[in-house]
Amino acid sequence: MTEPMMHAVQIHSAGGPEVLRYEQVTRPELQPGEVLVRVHAIGLNPPDWYVREGMTNVPEEWRPVFSYPLILGSDISGVIDAVAPDVTDFEPGDEVFGLIRFPDSLANAYAEFVAAPATDLARKPASIDHVHAAAAPMAGLTAWQFLIERGHDTVPPFQAELHHPVPLHEGTRVMINGAAGGVGHIAVQLAKWKGAHVLAVASGAHRSFLEQLGADEVLDYTVTSPEDSGEVFDLVLDSVGGADTGRFIANVTRGGALFPVFFGPVDPERAAAEGVYVSSTQVRASGAQLAELAELLDTGTVRVAIDSTYPLADAQLAHERAAEGHLQGKIVLTVA
Numbered sequence: 001m002t003e004p005m006m007h008a009v010q011i012h013s014a015g016g017p018e019v020l021r022y023e024q025v026t027r028p029e030l031q032p033g034e035v036l037v038r039v040h041a042i043g044l045n046p047p048d049w050y051v052r053e054g055m056t057n058v059p060e061e062w063r064p065v066f067s068y069p070l071i072l073g074s075d076i077s078g079v080i081d082a083v084a085p086d087v088t089d090f091e092p093g094d095e096v097f098g099l100i101r102f103p104d105s106l107a108n109a110y111a112e113f114v115a116a117p118a119t120d121l122a123r124k125p126a127s128i129d130h131v132h133a134a135a136a137p138m139a140g141l142t143a144w145q146f147l148i149e150r151g152h153d154t155v156p157p158f159q160a161e162l163h164h165p166v167p168l169h170e171g172t173r174v175m176i177n178g179a180a181g182g183v184g185h186i187a188v189q190l191a192k193w194k195g196a197h198v199l200a201v202a203s204g205a206h207r208s209f210l211e212q213l214g215a216d217e218v219l220d221y222t223v224t225s226p227e228d229s230g231e232v233f234d235l236v237l238d239s240v241g242g243a244d245t246g247r248f249i250a251n252v253t254r255g256g257a258l259f260p261v262f263f264g265p266v267d268p269e270r271a272a273a274e275g276v277y278v279s280s281t282q283v284r285a286s287g288a289q290l291a292e293l294a295e296l297l298d299t300g301t302v303r304v305a306i307d308s309t310y311p312l313a314d315a316q317l318a319h320e321r322a323a324e325g326h327l328q329g330k331i332v333l334t335v336a
């Protein structure tokens with residue numbers, strides 16, 4: 001019997017966007033606890049290009065060894081095609097979305113069909129389409145697990161302790177750096193949902209976008225560096241993170257917190273001396289948390305913005321767009 005086939009975008013070696021190839025591969029087989037999703041849309045995330053490049057941006061000891069060819073991607077929205085016999089929460093025909101298997105293993109999401117653990121999925125909000133649903137999982141769960149509830153007890157590789165979100169309520173002052181990006185624009189809306197006063201930091205082209213999302217103030221970092229602004233906050237979520245993240249200690253009030261979303265060096269002595277809690281976490285797949293976020297997406301309390309869409313076969317163009325930077329929301333691949 002011939003195996004059922006599908007189209008997928010895979011890479012045969014690490015490299016630039018040119019290594020992405022649209023090819024025929026065998027469809028995944030279901031394991032216990034899994035469902036087969038006919039994919040309608042795939043959300044892109046920075047780990048997609050990190051994996052494509054061979055994870056050269058993380059220390060060698062954290063770098064997984066990949067075997068090629070491999071299919072990139074982890075965020076999907078689609079319709080359930082089949083369920084394993086032990087799956088009772090979903091049935092064929094259900095519309096679902098999810099961050100799949102992250103960070104434990106590859107999800108093989110740039111494909112027409114994806115086998116997903118049922119526990120990683122939630123029902124797609126009825127009021128949004130597959131493109132918007134596919135854009136939400138990783139960015140939304142990252143913002144949720146940093147700001148609202150961690151939802152798991154796995155210590156991330158880059159710090160010794162579990163991350164603890166700080167309470168957000170009416171009047172809490174929050175600064176969000178990288179506010180127009182995937183994580184940032186959802187974080188702005190979650191902080192507003194909790195009643196916080198939000199300063200969004202982004203390049204000037206995103207000002208009206210961020211005001212429409214509810215930001216109380218927008219700072220154009222190309223005109224004024226946040227650390228030179230003299231403003232202080234109860235919480236700084238640095239959704240850009242990396243080498244420069246320690247500068248934001250200057251923007252945190254004593255007793256406040258700095259959350260770098262991408263790991264970077266922060267002087268622990270300076271943080272302790274200035275009474276700043278510095279913490280990060282690594283997002284983990286969670287259908288249960290996604291179901292909570294789905295309610296906010298369904299009511300429009302949280303909106304997912306789409307920077308651009310490309311057909312699955314043009315994944316290379318989508319990665320080239322990502323490399324240009326200055327994203328406003330999310331890039332999504334569509335499946336015919």
Ligand SMILES: NC(=O)c1ccc[n+]([C@@H]2O[C@H](COP(=O)([O-])OP(=O)(O)OC[C@H]3O[C@@H](n4cnc5c(N)ncnc54)[C@H](OP(=O)(O)O)[C@@H]3O)[C@@H](O)[C@H]2O)c1
Pocket residue numbers: 045046047138139142177178179180181182183184201202203206221239240241261262281282283284325326327328329
């Ligand atoms: N810890 C985790 O589990 C986790 C999960 C998801 C993502 N991440 C990491 O979080 C970071 C953000 O991810 P993302 O998906 O939100 O990326 P993204 O969609 O590419 O957004 C990045 C945003 O940052 C802005 N930006 C770039 N340089 C800036 C600067 N110097 N100051 C202020 N804003 C700047 C960009 O637009 P403008 O420059 O035009 O404002 C863009 O809107 C990535 O490093 C990613 O790897 C971590």
